[in-house]
Amino acid sequence: MIEVENLEVAFGKGGNLKQVVKAVSFSVARGESLGIVGESGCGKSTVLRSLAGLDRHWTGRISLNRQSVDKNRTIEQLLLAQMVFQDPYGSIHPRHRIERVLAEPVRAMKKGGGWDRVPKALERVGLPAGFAERFPHELSGGQRQRVAIARALVLEPQILLLDEPTSALDVSVQAEVLNLLSDLREQQGLTYVLVSHDLSVIAHMCDRALVMKDGVFVDELDRADLQAGRTHAEYSAVLFQSSFL
Amino acid sequence: MTEAKMIVQHNALHQGAGRFYRSLQKSIDKLTREPLGMLGFAVLALLILVAIFAPWIAPYSPITQNLPQALQPPSWTHLAGTDEFGRDILSRLIYGARITIQTVLSVTVIVGPVGLIIGVVAGFAGGRTDAILMRATDIVLSFPSLILALAFAAALGAGLGTAIIAISLTGWPPIARLARAEALIVRNTDYVAAARLYGASPLRLLFLYIAPMCIPSVVVRLTMNMAGIILTAAALGFLGLGAQPPSPEWGAMISSGRKFMIDNWWVAVMPGIAILLTSLAFNLVGDALRDLLDPRHARS
Numbered sequence: 321m322i323e324v325e326n327l328e329v330a331f332g333k334g335g336n337l338k339q340v341v342k343a344v345s346f347s348v349a350r351g352e353s354l355g356i357v358g359e360s361g362c363g364k365s366t367v368l369r370s371l372a373g374l375d376r377h378w379t380g381r382i383s384l385n386r387q388s389v390d391k392n393r394t395i396e397q398l399l400l401a402q403m404v405f406q407d408p409y410g411s412i413h414p415r416h417r418i419e420r421v422l423a424e425p426v427r428a429m430k431k432g433g434g435w436d437r438v439p440k441a442l443e444r445v446g447l448p449a450g451f452a453e454r455f456p457h458e459l460s461g462g463q464r465q466r467v468a469i470a471r472a473l474v475l476e477p478q479i480l481l482l483d484e485p486t487s488a489l490d491v492s493v494q495a496e497v498l499n500l501l502s503d504l505r506e507q508q509g510l511t512y513v514l515v516s517h518d519l520s521v522i523a524h525m526c527d528r529a530l531v532m533k534d535g536v537f538v539d540e541l542d543r544a545d546l547q548a549g550r551t552h553a554e555y556s557a558v559l560f561q562s563s564f565l
Numbered sequence: 566m567t568e569a570k571m572i573v574q575h576n577a578l579h580q581g582a583g584r585f586y587r588s589l590q591k592s593i594d595k596l597t598r599e600p601l602g603m604l605g606f607a608v609l610a611l612l613i614l615v616a617i618f619a620p621w622i623a624p625y626s627p628i629t630q631n632l633p634q635a636l637q638p639p640s641w642t643h644l645a646g647t648d649e650f651g652r653d654i655l656s657r658l659i660y661g662a663r664i665t666i667q668t669v670l671s672v673t674v675i676v677g678p679v680g681l682i683i684g685v686v687a688g689f690a691g692g693r694t695d696a697i698l699m700r701a702t703d704i705v706l707s708f709p710s711l712i713l714a715l716a717f718a719a720a721l722g723a724g725l726g727t728a729i730i731a732i733s734l735t736g737w738p739p740i741a742r743l744a745r746a747e748a749l750i751v752r753n754t755d756y757v758a759a760a761r762l763y764g765a766s767p768l769r770l771l772f773l774y775i776a777p778m779c780i781p782s783v784v785v786r787l788t789m790n791m792a793g794i795i796l797t798a799a800a801l802g803f804l805g806l807g808a809q810p811p812s813p814e815w816g817a818m819i820s821s822g823r824k825f826m827i828d829n830w831w832v833a834v835m836p837g838i839a840i841l842l843t844s845l846a847f848n849l850v851g852d853a854l855r856d857l858l859d860p861r862h863a864r865s
């Protein structure tokens with residue numbers, strides 16, 4: 321579903337050039353859930369934003385659904401992958417009602433009015449239909465993140481890119497949102513790329529995880545490894561130790 | 566159109582009205598907790614009513630001269646006294662409210678959209694567009710509005726229209742700067758990033774995502790500006806470049822009263838009080854609007 325070859329991302333110019341992602345390659349199969357784990361600043365979010373099409377500094381090759389995509393995406397390419405952001409307080413327009421938030425992707429893509437899709441979108445993420453009338457500030461953090469997930473799914477993409485989807489939420493709400501994401505993946509056969517610094521979230525959600533450090537992948541862990549806490553590199557051992565104290 | 570469709574549409578309309586009513590009620594609720602803001606709104610409402618119903622409220626004609634009655638002090642027949650031509654000052658103030666409101670509204674209607682669009686486009690587009698628009702703003706910002714108005718009046722002839730154009734020409738840069746600052750913040754938010762991901766066009770981003778976030782602070786700023794507009798218009802009137810005699814412009818009234826200031830204080834003081842109260846009211850309303858529209862400024 322996703323293939324990335326020699327992805328490099330650098331910010332700045334000349335002497336200040338900073339290589340954030342250094343020639344990484346990976347692929348994700350259809351229906352698979354890949355985790356990328358690492359400390360803050362290691363480049364994991366940048367990889368995700370390049371995949372989504374938000375960052376345009378990358379070089380290399382990215383293909384989604386077997387077709388190579390450019391830095392400027394066409395509507396069809398944007399339809400393939402949508403993203404859920406880290407902070408649900410900043411990712412929803414504060415002056416749009418929820419119904420508008422959910423209809424807007426359809427309207428922006430010029431695929432009809434979009435209002436008729438709102439009840440179904442809310443139901444899909446387990447929110448009552450009455451929420452359509454509310455403003456984001458009348459919702460809790462967990463409810464907002466559900467709305468953000470619903471918005472990403474309104475266009476029915478095959479790939480969902482998740483940028484620390486639960487790190488801004490309360491621990492009790494984190495589990496709810498993660499379970500919702502797992503259920504949705506099962507129901508709709510979605511492909512996930514989940515970025516997190518929290519190994520327990522990755523272990524709960526992903527079939528496979530890549531450990532990232534200073535812009536390169538240092539380790540790859542499969543499901544059994546994640547459950548047993550087995551690692552193949554020194555750095556991921558340290559990461560494991562610090563997250564499962 | 567089928568009946569079912571009409572019902573749906575009717576319901577949507579009804580719902581919209583209900584929503585509007587609810588949010589209006591919420592705003593009024595908030596306003597009642599701001600006595601000073603309420604006072605400002607009350608004064609403005611009164612001023613607008615007076616301006617609309619001037620011919621029915623004013624006890625005398627604002628322009629008919631009555632020389633035997635010249636320079637009468639305030640009394641029960643002439644509540645604010647009379648000027649050097651025997652015209653009732655209160656009646657002139659009442660008619661002058663029309664000119665003031667007209668000036669303020671015209672300037673605001675020109676300055677608001679122009680400033681907002683220039684600022685938002687500059688902030689959103691960035692790069693060269695931003696540089697060009699902002700340097701233009703800087704240039705206009707460096708003109709003192711009164712001097713530019715003088716030049717304009719000299720070129721086009723004095724009059725209310727010229728005054729409005731001159732004040733508008735120098736009025737938009739602060740609005741544009743404000744809107745640009747807000748747009749710079751908003752364009753980097755996650756909800757704009759999300760909108761880019763679902764293919765929202767630049768125009769859509771500009772008008773449906775970024776501009777709505779800038780409007781509240783622009784409205785507040787415009788209301789605060791209104792006080793300044795009144796003062797500038799009065800200053801132009803005082804210099805004889807605004808509305809021309811015999812039209813009862815407040816600034817021009819002060820100017821003509823200046824000659825009699827020592828012996829007949831009311832001729833200059835009464836319009837002065839009117840200007841003072843009106844600009845104070847606009848400032849109070851601006852303050853109250855900021856609390857209403859901008860949650861970041863909520864007082865605890």
